[in-house]
Amino acid sequence: ATQITLASRPQGKPSTDNFKLQTATLPAVQDGQILVRVICLSLDPYMRGRMDDAKSYAKPVEIGEVMEGGAVAEVMESRNTDFKPGQIVVGAFGWTSHAISDGEGVRVVDPEQAPISTALGVLGMPGITAWVGLNDIGRAKDGETIVVSAATGAVGGVVGQLAKARNMRVIGVAGGPEKCAFAVEELGYDVCLDHHDHDAKSLSAAIKDAAPDGVDVYFESVGGKTLEAVLTRMNTHGRIALCGMIAWYSGQGVADAQPLPAVWRNILTRRLLVEGFIIFDHYHKFPDFVGQVAPMVADGTVKFREDVAEGLENAPQAFLDMLSGGNFGKQLVRVGAD
Numbered sequence: 001a002t003q004i005t006l007a008s009r010p011q012g013k014p015s016t017d018n019f020k021l022q023t024a025t026l027p028a029v030q031d032g033q034i035l036v037r038v039i040c041l042s043l044d045p046y047m048r049g050r051m052d053d054a055k056s057y058a059k060p061v062e063i064g065e066v067m068e069g070g071a072v073a074e075v076m077e078s079r080n081t082d083f084k085p086g087q088i089v090v091g092a093f094g095w096t097s098h099a100i101s102d103g104e105g106v107r108v109v110d111p112e113q114a115p116i117s118t119a120l121g122v123l124g125m126p127g128i129t130a131w132v133g134l135n136d137i138g139r140a141k142d143g144e145t146i147v148v149s150a151a152t153g154a155v156g157g158v159v160g161q162l163a164k165a166r167n168m169r170v171i172g173v174a175g176g177p178e179k180c181a182f183a184v185e186e187l188g189y190d191v192c193l194d195h196h197d198h199d200a201k202s203l204s205a206a207i208k209d210a211a212p213d214g215v216d217v218y219f220e221s222v223g224g225k226t227l228e229a230v231l232t233r234m235n236t237h238g239r240i241a242l243c244g245m246i247a248w249y250s251g252q253g254v255a256d257a258q259p260l261p262a263v264w265r266n267i268l269t270r271r272l273l274v275e276g277f278i279i280f281d282h283y284h285k286f287p288d289f290v291g292q293v294a295p296m297v298a299d300g301t302v303k304f305r306e307d308v309a310e311g312l313e314n315a316p317q318a319f320l321d322m323l324s325g326g327n328f329g330k331q332l333v334r335v336g337a338d
């Protein structure tokens, strides 16, 4: 198998030197196991956290270990009664061309339902994150106003469209004019603000113009100046679905962040409900999510855009680019033929 391992831990911003491309011989398949050939690898912001040796909700990748990651793959050999050769599956196979798995957490994908890569995006982990975050965590109500950060990304793109389908006023924040135009023209956002054009103060003013009645729900994925700006526009009893804080994942900008007392005061005086969530806690809702959103993908209510890097060897660079907004849509890596 061709694999990418963690070569060293990044100090601040990661670089390609933190990764190593290697080949390894896989052991023979044992009873209960399957051998898969990876077709498509998902790159996700959480992988930045796994590169650090820090206590979090999941354990870090060790130096020399294959990088963690979800992937769509074909079963080549099976000694597990739940899987048959030729089936397409999705699971945490890692940054690798081939993998052996005991089948835990592996799901069969129906190629008739939607393109198989959507099992990593709109109908996979990012999609259910959007759906749970909007409905259960953000407690969105029809007609309310929502701000969505990373508005065209894998998660944000789905949040915006689901919110629109609920007749909400939907304001996106994204990086660059192309992404903002796409958010409005293709995804149906009412307004999309380009954070490259603003500091926190002017972004706050722009949100005020876009949301004259204030903001009821903030779908928070970025932190930084976007969070700072939205906090000052939240309505009384507003909700913040705290999904991520990518602007701070590598420690940049932390020193310039708002002091905690100012943030705390906003939460108090506006009586905000701020709830962090990790999507693994909600995977029992997967059938409900797919039941509701797969038809919306099939009929075009929910569109998706993918950004595909070619070849496993290009995964590290594509991952670094994604952390700074280089991706336009769900970031994938094509590892093998369909």
Ligand code: NDP
Pocket (backbone or CB within 6 Å): 044, 045, 046, 125, 126, 129, 150, 151, 152, 153, 154, 155, 156, 173, 174, 175, 176, 179, 195, 221, 222, 224, 226, 242, 243, 244, 245, 246, 247, 248, 277, 278, 279, 280, 322, 323, 324, 325, 326, 327, 328, 329, 330, 331
């Ligand atoms: P995206 O496809 O949205 O890609 C990441 C995007 O983040 C970039 O394209 C960029 O968009 C934006 N970004 C990067 N740096 C900054 C910055 N400094 N300021 C503002 N925006 C920035 O990734 P995902 O949809 O996969 O993930 C989005 C967020 O959701 C992440 O924070 C991720 O960790 C989180 N997440 C959390 C989960 C959970 O269980 N809680 C599960 C899945 C995802 P732009 O160019 O528009 O700025």
